Amino acid sequence: MTALAFAVIAASGQTGWLAAAHYWIAACGTALALIDAKVHRLPNVLTLPAFVGTIGLLAGATVNGEQGSLTRSLAAAASLGAGFLLMTFGGIGLGDVKLAPTLGALLGWNSWTALFLGTLAMFLLAAAVNLLQRRFRGRVPFGPYMITGALGVSLWLS
Structure with a gap:
């Protein structure tokens, strides 16, 4: 997964510190996505x-x-x-709340529009995949969709 993410970032043609930020989030995000998919947790040891x-x-x-x-x-x-913290009342986990500032920072670097589109992409991606898999029963690990949506939009708009 990390190699695929790195290949996509490299294919985007980005260079410099912003590219390094994308690579960093892809590396951390791979571990976070795999852990979240397996045990429904985003550990502090990686989110911080x-x-x-x-x-x-x-x-x-x-x-x-x-x-x-x-x-x-x-x-x-x-x-x-803050937005994700408010959504804990609707079922968003605290791990997702702790991951949100990282992805918000990356998206916000580009523009407020990127933040909006990236957040929208997170939810649309999660809804589409779960609808296709008919998995709206129980808890859904949201971290993988957060990471994929944010990285995708950030690369697209950079």
């Missing part, structure tokens, strides 16, 4: 480094003069994290 690494790499992109906004990225991270 994913966030810290992403912010560090986006800060590097800022220093390097790459197009994007670290301020908007941080605001988007807070916004998506």
